Amino acid sequence: MELYNGKDKFFGRRFNEVVEKLSDQKTFGDMFHISRHDIPMPSLDDLKEIIELLRSVLFPGYFRNSEIHSEIVGYYTGAKLDRIYRGLCEQIKRGFCFSCPDVTDGVCIDCENKSRIITEQFIEKLPEIRRLLALDAKAAFIGDPAAQSVSETIFCYPSILAMTYHRIAHELYKLQVPLIPRIISEMAHSKTGIDIHPGATIGEYFFIDHGTGTVIGETCVIGKNVRIYQGVTLGAKSFPLDEEGNPIKNIPRHPLLEDDVIIYSGATVLGRITIGKGSEIGGNVWLTDSIPPKTKVMQPKPPVTIITDGE
Amino acid sequence: MELYNGKDKFFGRRFNEVVEKLSDQKTFGDMFHISRHDIPMPSLDDLKEIIELLRSVLFPGYFRNSEIHSEIVGYYTGAKLDRIYRGLCEQIKRGFCFSCPDVTDGVCIDCENKSRIITEQFIEKLPEIRRLLALDAKAAFIGDPAAQSVSETIFCYPSILAMTYHRIAHELYKLQVPLIPRIISEMAHSKTGIDIHPGATIGEYFFIDHGTGTVIGETCVIGKNVRIYQGVTLGAKSFPLDEEGNPIKNIPRHPLLEDDVIIYSGATVLGRITIGKGSEIGGNVWLTDSIPPKTKVMQPKPPVTIITDGE
């Protein structure tokens, strides 16, 4: 009964060979990210903290320091916004440096400046983001009989969480911040199973019930008062490739949903088609053609088989 | 090459305006949660800790202090239950204060008392909760050929995690605790993609394989020995609105599943219908009518197309 003494043999030539292979630059390619401007990758932890601060500013009294009262809320809002300003500015800068064409090692005044200006613009959008989220919370309350109050939807509905992340990410997307919006939307995706591309345009009073598996593509445009359920895909049917076989970017390829549309669970709606105002798409439907307003699309009833004892 | 000096301009009038708008009570409405009884919102971190303690008490030797042995287990169980008592009591009180009609700022003896009594009742239910979870673990082992042992299902199957959260949340739901059960079920939803409303009644030997995207609605009643798969929806078909356009609460609107039912992945079962004992619902089926016992429901075979070279 003796302990395997291979460790000494392993550490040495065998171990060093693995280190060498994994550190060999020729085999790296895109696997090795060389930081530009000596700036690290965006920090997921810091972004998470920033989003949490934003949530506590957008919905005061719900998250963190939840004993907040009205005489004092202004102080907290100001202090948190300053922290958001600093934190977000740094992350946006990292987003720019990630893809900056200037590859020198050192301070990049351009990335620095752009990130400051954009952060300021973003912060000035916050009151509008709150207005939209307030309407989303009302839509959640009205759209789910199990909801006890608007407050409950704000505090624990995945739809509100996903929309908070999305409306923040979408604003940054419109300000042409690279990478960061995508990271934010993946955070919401991981937490809720709801995958909304930051490019998607979504109107007032939007609600996703349950939401797991729901996908909303980059060029979707969704009207007001739309409600969708878990497992709904608003996707692209196919996409053209360029001469090198890479997909051509930025082509409108996802559905347009007009106001008052409802799409039930598991439905798949693909391509640049229009779902007319007030239409309903039944569960598990696969749809690739436009439909006029006030239309209902349903899966046919499935056949039924009786299991006999002999089976 | 100079650094953008807008910061000084931004901090001042522009910044203060955003703070003011975000702190303006008139525009708040439900967005600003005013704490009742000076009690903060329930703490997600504390609830997570409580659930983890509950898991380690329900499945001794699996989680935390996993070197535990039989001579010592009683000490740990007692100490953990005391911590659970204190922690849960506090969170339940916060749940009550969240929606208490008494809005004064100060100590609310009523919320305090109710939360103590309910916590005691809940703790006395734990042995029964464990009995049910032991059967769920057996069901998981029998229901999945990939499972190597019952222990493995306890330690890493999402179904057991979701059911542990659910059986806890359901007990609190029956004790009429507001908000907390819903938070617990959303925690499980976020971790596993399985969304079980705390109101759902679920019998012995229940197993959900894979589980992502599965939804079980508030008024579902599920018998013994039922097995369902990922992406299954047990939902409501539609819901009546009251005169103000809000959905009427607490109406039975979700399916009843009798014993020994199996529902395969992606099936959608909607409305207050009954799935008879021993029936099977095939994958991706959309079902809104009751079916008798021992019935099989299947999606028809899809058409097949050969892709030709010219395409």
Next chain:
Amino acid sequence: MELYNGKDKFFGRRFNEVVEKLSDQKTFGDMFHISRHDIPMPSLDDLKEIIELLRSVLFPGYFRNSEIHSEIVGYYTGAKLDRIYRGLCEQIKRGFCFSCPDVTDGVCIDCENKSRIITEQFIEKLPEIRRLLALDAKAAFIGDPAAQSVSETIFCYPSILAMTYHRIAHELYKLQVPLIPRIISEMAHSKTGIDIHPGATIGEYFFIDHGTGTVIGETCVIGKNVRIYQGVTLGAKSFPLDEEGNPIKNIPRHPLLEDDVIIYSGATVLGRITIGKGSEIGGNVWLTDSIPPKTKVMQPKPPVTIITDGE
């Protein structure tokens, strides 16, 4: 208005009874895990840390210490590999002890030795794992028009995260490590909603877009250049039971996908069938029969209903 004084009554007989029931060994059965060799259960936190270290070694410059540069990368790789060696070796040992037939309390030289040998073999596989992940990242870039760069897919696509976890777990599975591979795949499942059994064999250039709800079963064999979408199930149709009613383990029961296959969202492919080279399965399709190469399978178009005012 007095505080409920039941606490004193509760702590005492009532409380002690609950403790006793929850600690009673007769009722435990599999609920009480008795640690073998006095070794605790695998640590999820430590495994998470190990995987994060592996990610930073496989994709240098992306995660942790992301300011890393080429002169220094070898030092980091070596130091991290040593930490991975130690950490993984410990977790693998715990995996072995978890199911070791030797139940004595004390040091198990056999579990200790096996875990060292396997860890060394695993570490020598890392360069190959990186080669495969590099191709997966390219597949993601080519497969998604919304992707801006290969780097972006490495940093924030759930597909790359899930495949990193899978290719690690699969290697450990092939080395016959118990439990640990399954834990790793459940970690990825929880984060991404993608549930790949560690036993599944997956070829080069694999990409899962969005991915929530996708399930890939234990005995799947997937060729090169395959792309699948969210909600796709590659599952078993049914499974034979042994004489005691337990499912028979290790029977090939999941699909074979040849090269260049695409499967769209929500499709369910069940049983030991073969999907021929270059075939496409449409969304929401339910498929249980083999199909030849270059075949397209689509759901039929659903019926459309016009909603009239009177409805």
Next chain:
Amino acid sequence: MELYNGKDKFFGRRFNEVVEKLSDQKTFGDMFHISRHDIPMPSLDDLKEIIELLRSVLFPGYFRNSEIHSEIVGYYTGAKLDRIYRGLCEQIKRGFCFSCPDVTDGVCIDCENKSRIITEQFIEKLPEIRRLLALDAKAAFIGDPAAQSVSETIFCYPSILAMTYHRIAHELYKLQVPLIPRIISEMAHSKTGIDIHPGATIGEYFFIDHGTGTVIGETCVIGKNVRIYQGVTLGAKSFPLDEEGNPIKNIPRHPLLEDDVIIYSGATVLGRITIGKGSEIGGNVWLTDSIPPKTKVMQPKPPVTIITDGE
């Protein structure tokens, strides 16, 4: 070579006996603190956090959020003061409950109310506390040739740290808060080796250089512009006992130092004596009698011995 199997023998009777003895109430006496009003002991971690917040409010830009700028400082001050209010109020309440004569288990409105009123009074003293600390920082800069700037003394001199803690603790002491002031002064003692009883009255422009081992007793009264060094004791000579042999509390028993006094390292000054204005006490002196103003007290020169080779 076998592992000691005593564990099984130890856990059982032997272990249980230790548990029993350590839990036996009869042997407890003061060793077992029974919490009054179901309120836990003051939290050292929370108090540390509160003091850190106070430091960042008293010296803006030095500690935490040190990038703070003047347009924004008011927001931070307000938000931090609110957090200080809540945190300190809770700790003061715990201090009162610690020694409250009402031993019932439940809410103690009296402790609650007193802690709120005192917290408010304390917060209104903060501007005065800052004024004093600003003068202490100047005294440190003037009193130490090694100091490069006033800012440096604020950021890293133990004297300023100790005086910040003391001036806070002394204010709470004057407001008759039990226990908490003592805890705060022990925190400073542990960090700096400077032990100032919260009861000591200390005038403007006070500086302790190095400070380790310096002790300032409860009833000391120190004038303006006093400087003392490490290892100085301002203590009690002896103390009368009551009939039960316990020391009689609250008798003035420590020195009075008039303005402009300097006491060098290691000097011991004991009893209710007066050190006259402008006097200097040399190092290692042991002094138990009052001295008039402008007096110098020095240890006599020690004898000198030549060590010869033969030693």
Next chain:
Amino acid sequence: MELYNGKDKFFGRRFNEVVEKLSDQKTFGDMFHISRHDIPMPSLDDLKEIIELLRSVLFPGYFRNSEIHSEIVGYYTGAKLDRIYRGLCEQIKRGFCFSCPDVTDGVCIDCENKSRIITEQFIEKLPEIRRLLALDAKAAFIGDPAAQSVSETIFCYPSILAMTYHRIAHELYKLQVPLIPRIISEMAHSKTGIDIHPGATIGEYFFIDHGTGTVIGETCVIGKNVRIYQGVTLGAKSFPLDEEGNPIKNIPRHPLLEDDVIIYSGATVLGRITIGKGSEIGGNVWLTDSIPPKTKVMQPKPPVTIITDGE
């Protein structure tokens, strides 16, 4: 205005040279600790946690879980003792491995076994340790007029903290555990400035007021009811060297203090001398000869100088 580009030059030859020198084994000597039995150094963090657990078991209701009540205290005591057993056993093993003559890499059953046996013996000493600490707390209350209650001394007096650490360390020292007792005494030293060697034998009712700078040497023997103050040294006068110039270990070289001795601040008592029962040593005294019982030793009064204007 350009950024220094030396980094590229530094990382490369210059950097590698430093790495090489710092990793060169020939220059290491004792600087490079080679772990025996593949066991790491004792963990300061884990030891700190163990001591904290011990404090909460010795003084229930004061530290951690301070809401503990008498019905429940046994559960906590048992669970904590089990955690202490495991944690301490591991650290003691590390202490043995640190200096084990068997240098093989692998499991050392001897170190493992000794650590288990000693841990069990230590745990059985805990009731006696508590008895002694209870008397120390009483001595603190009686010895300091500023103390409000025995409870206050337990909760915040450095003397009780130092004695808790010492009485634990001393018990381990007597059980011949290497290294660990010394680490524990240095922890107390760092927190309180009180440096008691774990070898020192200290009787009942011991109290050190203030304590910063107090030193009690390895072979001291202190009777009952002794009180000492800050800055007191109970040290060795000189120590004989062996032939290689190293000090000879384990020779009794520190003072013996009989019962009822008081030593005031800054006194230095050196060598194997006896301080007779009931004697008092005044502050700043330097003493190297034995004194009989009931003796007072005082520093002579220092000379006094009047500072004249002309100075």
Next chain:
Amino acid sequence: MELYNGKDKFFGRRFNEVVEKLSDQKTFGDMFHISRHDIPMPSLDDLKEIIELLRSVLFPGYFRNSEIHSEIVGYYTGAKLDRIYRGLCEQIKRGFCFSCPDVTDGVCIDCENKSRIITEQFIEKLPEIRRLLALDAKAAFIGDPAAQSVSETIFCYPSILAMTYHRIAHELYKLQVPLIPRIISEMAHSKTGIDIHPGATIGEYFFIDHGTGTVIGETCVIGKNVRIYQGVTLGAKSFPLDEEGNPIKNIPRHPLLEDDVIIYSGATVLGRITIGKGSEIGGNVWLTDSIPPKTKVMQPKPPVTIITDGE
């Protein structure tokens, strides 16, 4: 029995007044640190981490990753040195910005560049720092009969801790880094009670036994093989003031100790005097004059008083 409702009255005018006073710039003066170059204050947490990394590089196998073995030590050394480089460079930059005469808000290339160059120079001094610390560890082992091994002194002696911090701080002091060396020396002071100014020059084989309260001033010069004890002060006698009453900086004002000097506990040595080679200063001595080599200075024996019964 009603809850004090003053909170509403307090938050409002009274609270706002305090905020205003504490945020009023006119009363700030040096109390409000305005960050230059938008760079925050040095981070104590980061510096602590850097020093810990340095300790683990200087004494491999003792701290952190203590299972390190010789085949692998180079990888760790390289990776840690890179982290030290980045971390220290940032903190040194903050030190420069803290006192930079250029007050603009933005990037300061000068501070950035200086900090890089100095960090590189510092890192190249590390092998020499290790050489000195190895000798200090030997001196500790030889100087203390209680030490069991050189390793024990490295792992837990406050003298080695203090000297590690000092030799690092002194190197940075010589490289003219502002603020940071002082912070480092205060960290050691807080942990050990040993207060060595970073400016002090200390030769090989230096040992401080126990150390609490020992002070070594800025312009001290200490030879080889010197040993001092707790409570020893090597200080300035007095210091000349400039015309504004501020002390004149940088004047040599502390003692010179030649080789082989021993100073016993509590001795105070003041002013620019020389203690000749091989001299010994007895405990509690107060010395302000130079002494020749091989001299012994002792406190006279104190008078002894017999306590009579009648007292």
